[in-house]
Amino acid sequence: MYVLQELKSELRINGELTEIVDALKVIAVTEFWSLEAHRRERFSRFLAAFEGFFQMLDFSTIEHPFARDTSGRLSLLILTSDERFMGGLNQEVVDTALAQAGAGAADLIVVGQQGADYLRTLGRRFERLPETITSRRPYEAANLARQHILAMAAERGAGRLLVVYPKPVSFLVQTVKTLPLLPCTELISLEKRELGKREAVLTPRTQVLVDSSPEALVQYLVDTWxxxxxxxxxxxxxxxxxxxxxxxxxxxxxxxxDNRKKLVHSYHKTHHEALDKGMRDTFSAQVMRRR
Known part of the structure; x- marks a missing residue:
């Protein structure tokens, strides 16, 4: 009876854990597809707005250290997670960052406790992006992170920033990506691509009134980008x-x-064995009384 009680208790615990894990899985799946649905549209609208700037104005003669300078100290921004159930993804992100050219002498900026713990075991010095930034809503966190990173870059003379982060290839597959954030090479490429469209958009009679200086506009575009x-x-x-x-x-x-199936099988087997033993004991007792 004690074994049966133990098996029944394990079945109850297994059922409760299964319900919890299933609920957590449903939450993760729902949030994933919800995020996927709205982010694509927002980024496409943002890119269209930026293209409009470069079609209207010529910034090719304006120099900005974060837009064109390829010199300076390298910084690596490493994005990991604080969550459990991540497999080896966090470690893969850190390993990819440390495998980059110049990573040995680079300044490391880490997001996420898991990445910080792993770097600590490797004996690497790093700086955590403050939780007062990462705990905010995504858009606010991005703006605060930009301010923090650019201030640090200006202070240390870091003209290059490489972001290393996990990215979903599909719902079931993740990969690790690298993004050169400083200098803004994508921004420069976008400017050059839109340069050829400017003549088609602006006729010789077109006048564009600009209230701010070109340098201020470039600063705004770089910050926003x-x-x-x-x-x-x-x-x-x-x-x-x-x-x-x-x-x-x-x-x-x-x-x-799978474990539940084994527990159910063990429970039924033990239950039948207990019944058989009980019947045998009862039969033996009856035989003994008749004698």
């Missing part, structure tokens, strides 16, 4: 986190289901 790219990688990282978590939770769910 960096904040938007940070928002993009933050959301990519969040999606990869949700994807990895859902996959690991599904594996845990299947493991619990």
């Amino acid at each position: 960096i904040a938007e790219k940070l928002l993009e990688v933050f959301e990519d990282s969040r999606q990869a986190e949700l994807s990895a978590r859902a996959v690991r939770l599904e594996e845990s769910y299947q493991g619990l289901q």
Whole structure:
């Protein structure tokens, strides 16, 4: 009877854990697809707005250190997660960052406790992006992160910043990506691509009134571009986190289901054995009384 009680208790615990894991998996899946639905539209609208700037104005003669300078100290921004059920994704992100050219002498900026713990075991010095930034809503966090990173870059003379982060290839597959954020090479490429469209948009009679100086406009565009790219990688990282978590939770769910089948089999087997033993003991007792 004691074994049966133990098996019944294990079945109850298994059922409760299965329900919890299934609920966590559903939450991760729902949040993943919800994030996927709205982010694509927002980023496409943002890119269209930026293209409009370069079609209207010529910034090719304006120099900005964060837009064109390729010299200076290298910084690596490493995005990892604080969440469990991530498999080896966090470690893969850190390993990819440390494998970059110049990583040995680079300044390391880490987001996420898991990445910080791993770097600590490797004996690498790093700086944590303050939780007062990462705990905010994504857009606010991206703007605060931009301010913090640019201030640090200006202070240390870091003209190059490489972001290393997880990105979902699909719902079931994640990869690690690198994004050169400083200098803004994507911004320069966009400017050159839109340069050829300017003549088609602006006729000789067209006049564009600009209230701010070209330098101030370039500063605004650089700041906005960096904040938007940070928002993009933050959301990519969040999606990869949700994807990895859902996959690991599904594996845990299947493991619990398999374990439940074994427990049910053991319970029924033990129950039948107990019944058989009880019947044999009863029969033996009756035989003994008849004698």
